[in-house]
Amino acid sequence: MTKKTRKSQISRRTFVAGAGTAAVATGVIGFPAVLRAAPQPVNLGIIHPVTGFLQQAGAQCRFGAMLAVADINADGGIRSLDGAKVRAQLGDAQSKAEIGVAEVEKLNERGVSAIVGCFASGISIATTQAAAKHGIPHVVDVGVSDKIVQRGLKNTFRFGPGFGKIVKVGTERLIEINEKAGKPTKSLLIVHENSTPFGSGMAKLLTKGLGDAGFDVMDALAHPTPNRDFNNIVLKIKAANPDLVVPSMYYNEYVLFARTLERQKVKPKAIYSVLGGAASQYKFLKEFPTAAQYIMDCNHWYNPKNSDAFRVRAATEKAGKFYSYEVFTAYHAVKLVADAIERAKSRDRAAIIDALASSTWAGHFMPYGPTKFVNGQNQGAQPLNTQILGDEIEVIAPEEYATAKAVFPRPA
């Protein structure tokens, strides 16, 4: 009885072997498309300061980066990896360099293929170093300190310009604008933040650059970030009475500074910002249109003649966000990495670093031309000059991208 029963049963071992063979056979012969439909996603680390004193800029950057991830995935993912989706692994640097480093360590454990971030120079200097230790490619989205790309780190790439280039270009264009207008401005006063490598570095470069250009640099007034009162600085400007004021600071401080100038009725002939935190921000224009009028800025800006820039602008505004430089710089940093992964045909970090180093990516809407990296710096990257005129931020220089003529000096 027992023997008979055994003969009629399929043993567990036989069942497992048979089922396994059937599954493999079905997978290979019957449903190959199903098996290939869901390749492992490519993990991309995205670090920004979304809390702390840089939270607003960090949140804008994160939005831009996530918009790029959504665009890439909607466009079919990474085609060379069977359409693998990009999966964002988010990190919050909390506006502190050491937290940024801790986030890199976490992302390394999660096996990210690359990292994009981290808005601020101070944070980016630290995170690129930490990423280098693990061989993780790191594309810096905004951080402008030239130190970021001057330490020989093979993993570090910056798509946008550094402050050395921005100050050089900003100085040249100021000279040009001033000369075209009959040299109405001779003296100037710099106001800058000094709590981060961005502000202190900018102050040195601006003082030297503008002084060498023949301007009478009356003073360089520093303030901490955050700062809640600009009355003293404005009083000093009132006493010095310069033709030009050159502010370089983060968004909140810029708004408060411009409003204090307005409230104290101090009106220099022009306000010419170099990397002015709010000087080319739609949020500032919308909230304080009178304080913002005629302010000029030399900053990261999109090519206004590229229609794709307006597609991204529409998507940003549809999401209830302002189209700030943080959005489109972070957007491009992610797209640049995606292009490198596409060409590397691999999730391997070293392969992606090689692909970035040889990148000639032209599918962007910045006024840079195809990418060409030397020591991690994109050689074609340049700022544009903008001016707030009416209810729009217009490009005033260089000529090939200009959408309006500069109003310089501003009307009394």
Added chain:
Amino acid sequence: MYDFSIILASVINGTMTGAVYALVALGLTLIYGVLHIINFAHGSMLMVAMYAAFFLFAAGGIDPYVALPLVAALAFAFGYALQRSVISKTSHGRDEIILLVTLGISIVIENAALFFFTSNERLVTLPYDIEGIDLGVTFLVVPQLAAFGASLVITFLLWLFMARTDTGKAIRAVAKERLGARLVGINVDHIFAISFGIGTACVGAAACLLVPTFPVTPQIGYVFVLIAFTVVVLGGMGSFVGALIGGLIIGIAESVGGLFFGETLGKISISLIFILVLLFRPTGLFGQRLR
């Protein structure tokens, strides 16, 4: 050396700023003076009140100066409920637990604000906020004048309340001798909550005066609360007049220090004053001597 007019303008601006510091510190000094609670959640409550003032303006079009009584009343109710339902029940009368509880409350409030309101800063822009009085040496705008005037009035009213009303006298009695107050029939728990509520109401009033000038973010409380603690120590813990004078001194020191030593180094003047007071008058300018 700066021209006298610049120094004078700096002193005037510092006085205006100092009045706001005083108002934030008033609530803190009341809560400490009566309850002996070092309220770490003071800054968070200021932030919440600033959001309330902002949303009343943004959604209801209510001017923050008009909304001041409403926000102060809501803040009072919030403070009263917080003291009765959370702080008194969890602290068991132990100071170290109260410290941790208020710290915990501040963390919860800030993270909730970050979650619900996001990190975007919001600002109330009044159509008349660049109007004001030209003093020649400087231009004082409406938000500065309103904050200064309201601080003086609120300090005076609070002093009057404490000196002339039965509740004020009961608060003072509880502050001096808790057991004695209970023995004569004062409901100490109720008085505790009333005091916490009034302290929070002061923060509500300060919030309405701050929103036309300072953008509201989940972190805005930090900016003021550290200075408020300095003001309280300088003025003397539990002293309203001390908070007002202390606020003005800190405001002027910060402003004039910034003028002469730069905005970054100038802030040292606040810490210097703090250290000097602790060295030579540890009970503060108007504080009672330690027994």
